[in-house]
Each structure stands twice: as C-alpha cells, then as structure tokens.
C-alpha cells in the first residue's frame with residue numbers, strides 16, 4: 001500500500017506551479033488550496049480570466065511589452081521620444097515607470113534577468129533584439145533599468161558591454177533604490193528620482 005493520499009490532479013497542479021520561477025512547493029500548495037476553497041463558481045471564473053489573458057496578451061513585436069495589440073501603446077505613440085530606450089526585466093517594471101509620468105521614451109523588455117542558478121542565459125532573454133533595435137534605429141540613449149539586485153546588475157553590465165561601442169549614451173538608474181529592491185514595487189517618488197538621477201556609465 002502506498003502511503004500517498006494526495007489526489008493526483010492536486011499533486012500535478014502543485015508540481016507545475018512550483019516549477020515556476022519564484023514559486024516553491026509551499027506557495028504552490030497555498031495557491032491550489034486557495035482556489036479549491038473558493039466558491040466553485042469564483043474558482044472557475046478565476047481560471048477563465050487566466051485563459052482570457054493567455055488568449056489576448058502577447059509581447060509587443062517591437063519592444064516586448066505585454067499588450068493586446070500587435071504594437072503596444074508606447075510603440076504606437078508618435079509623441080514618444082524614439083531616440084531613448086529604457087531596458088527593463090519585465091513588463092510590470094515598465095508599467096511602474098510609466099505610472100510616474102516622468103519617462104517619455106521607448107521600452108525594451110528582456111523577459112527576465114541573467115541567472116546562473118536558474119540557468120537563464122543571454123540566449124533566453126530578448127538581448128539580441130535590443131542590439132538590433134539600437135543598430136537599426138537612430139537611438140541616442142539606452143537606460144538600463146534592471147533591478148538593483150546581483151542578477152539585475154550582472155544583466156546590466158552584460159548589456160553595457162554589448163552596447164558600449166555603438167556610439168550611444170548608456171545610463172543606469174540607481175539613485176535612491178535600495179540594493180535588492182524590485183523596481184515594480186518601488187513607489188512612484190523613488191522611481192521618479194531614480195530616473196531623474198540616472199548615471200551615465
């Protein structure tokens with residue numbers, strides 16, 4: 001007799017969620033239990049919302065921002081400064097920067113950060129497409145706005161080395177952001193200041 005009494009489907013959900021970056025066994029269990037404890041209709045609605053998201057949302061073909069259209073609202077906006085690209089790890093970092101209203105350039109979403117531990121290499125990120133954008137467009141400045149973490153810094157310096165001889169200004173946002181902070185969680189004031197006081201490197 002096997003001592004395992006966990007239902008197979010529940011086990012499968014926990015395993016699949018726990019395999020996502022940032023999730024462990026415990027948080028995967030919590031998510032599964034929370035959904036199972038919801039009134040069934042609400043649980044189904046939640047999953048439907050996920051399905052709708054998967055059907056509608058994809059990366060902007062130019063910058064990688066999550067969007068419902070082929071091009072995101074930033075890339076479509078003719079009023080934006082098309083000579084400046086702000087490089088972020090994830091779309092939600094760009095959404096946070098956008099909320100400050102202080103940035104008028106374009107974005108480039110890497111889709112993560114270099115991480116030897118998670119075996120995420122440059123090939124897994126949208127780095128090649130960034131270099132292409134810089135080469136093919138009249139870009140004057142690239143702002144590296146990866147998170148002020150060990151991995152974010154490593155990613156920024158990797159990109160810096162690829163772009164340093166392209167005749168553009170490369171800067172890093174840093175000011176006021178505590179080391180280890182995550183951009184998307186920073187308050188608007190801190191983010192505004194960090195952008196204002198970006199440092200050329």
Ligand SMILES: [Zn+2]
Pocket residue numbers: 060061062063064065071072073074075076
């Ligand atoms: Zn875009």
